Every structure is written in structure tokens, then in C-alpha cells.
Amino acid sequence: MITKRFHTVSAPKPHDFIFAFEHQQIYLLHEKKIPQWHEVSHLFQSEQHFYCFAESNEACYLISEKNNIADSVDYIKTHLRTTGSLLEKNNFLLACRANHLDHWRKTHHYCGVCGHENKNKADEQALICSQCNHVSYPRISPCMIVLITHGKKILLARSPHFPINVYSTLAGFVEPGESLEETVHREIFEEVGLRVSNLKYVRSQPWPFPDSLMVGFTAEYLSGEIHIDEKEIEDAQWFDMDSLPTLPPLMSIGRELIDTYVAQFK
Ligand SMILES: [Zn+2]
Structure with a gap:
């Protein structure tokens, strides 16, 4: 704890x-x-x-x-x-x-406002500038991760950075001014060209590589044909849950989203 x-x-x-x-x-x-x-x-x-x-x-x-x-x-x-x-x-x-x-x-050795050295702030998890007192807090980057479902099929994709043959859920960083739900819709449309509905929040997971907070959703397929953004991913497919590809490691929230959904049909 x-x-x-x-x-x-x-x-x-x-x-x-x-x-x-x-x-x-x-x-x-x-x-x-x-x-x-x-x-x-x-x-x-x-x-x-x-x-x-x-x-x-x-x-x-x-x-x-x-x-x-x-x-x-x-x-x-x-x-x-x-x-x-x-x-x-x-x-x-x-x-x-x-x-x-x-x-x-x-x-964050130096202040982003005036360039002087930062030092520990005594009363909270923060750094404070030795010159202008600007306070810097730990950076946390929210990133949505979503499993798209369509009955007994799920959509998985692979990034060129993944280990060979591994497919996983879609993920993308939240942009300024965006709600998490808007990020889910935007990233899905940008990466695979699909529309979804019935978003459900599942859970979140700190992911310090280097500073993400993964926010996990499921979403149901609504419309569209798979059309991948080749700058982000190299393949995306619908997989029947009886013949899934190599999945990400058990500790990842992507894997948990997949396992939890598939378990409902066992
Ligand atoms: Zn400063």
C-alpha cells in the first residue's frame, strides 16, 4: 500500500x-x-x-x-x-x-521562467526556483488507451516499435483542451478510421515511460472500414477472440483490457 x-x-x-x-x-x-x-x-x-x-x-x-x-x-x-x-x-x-x-x-534542474537553479520545495513534492520562486510540479501526461470491440471480435493494432508479432490496443496522448472521451474518438478515427460508441471507463495505470498516466476504456464499433495511419501503426485487424495474436505483457493495462473483455465470453 x-x-x-x-x-x-x-x-x-x-x-x-x-x-x-x-x-x-x-x-x-x-x-x-x-x-x-x-x-x-x-x-x-x-x-x-x-x-x-x-x-x-x-x-x-x-x-x-x-x-x-x-x-x-x-x-x-x-x-x-x-x-x-x-x-x-x-x-x-x-x-x-x-x-x-x-x-x-x-x-528540471533549472527554472523554465528565468533559468536559475531549482531546489527542493520543503513542504510538497515540487521544485522551486532559487531566484524567482516559480514552482514546478512533477509532469504527468494523460494518455488514453482503448479496446474497440465488435461482439466476439476485437480490434488490435501494432506499432513499428512493438516487439515482433505483438498486437495491442490503441493509445494516444490527450491534447490541451480535450476531454478524455474526445481523445478516444479522435485517436481512433486518426489511427484506424473507425467511429465508435458506448465508451466505458475501465481503470487507469501509472506508466512512467517516462511520465504517462494511462486511462483505459472500452468502446463499441459503430461504423467505418479500417484505414490505418501509417505514420503511427503498421497494421490493424479485427481478431476473433478464439485466435488472438501475441499480446502485450500481463502487467500492462492494454493486456488487462483485452483479457477482461475476452473473459466475459468464456
Ligand atoms: Zn526562476
């Missing part, structure tokens, strides 16, 4: 989690676990700064300034996406949150 309360703690306790990243690669102990303070404290000088970003049973610290873990032979570096099957779910969610904040902090 992750609590959302922002707090600051002066020094880590022995069982607090210590997160270190290089972009979206996370450092784990060889036994595939997130290091705790008592396991890494020997790598750090006592005056080195750690940033506390969250708490569960243990507090969580982000190594944002200097990464001594990278020089140690006791750690492996692995892409955060692959840790969904290695870590307990709650720890994976903590790692996702840490990576989201790590990316935000590393891209």
Missing part, C-alpha cells in the same frame, strides 16, 4: 528502499531485489544527499545526485519494464513512481 503523503526524513533507516536509475534502467541487487539502506550505506558518504519521495512501510529514497551504486559489482542494471515480473507488485509500483520522479527531477 503506497501512501501519497509527502514527507521529508533527514536520514534513511536500515530498511528504507534506495532507488538508483540511469534513464529507465534500475539498479537491483543480484537476487533481483531493490536495495535497502543497510545494504548500500557503505557506498555513500554520510553527507551525501538523498531525496525522499514516498513512503510505504519503509520510506523511499532516490539517489538523484551521484550514483555510487553504478560502480559496485553487487548490482545489476535492468530495464524497469522487465521488473514487473521480477519484483512484488507493490515494489514494482514504488519503482515506477521513483523512476517517474527521477526523470522529472533530472529534466
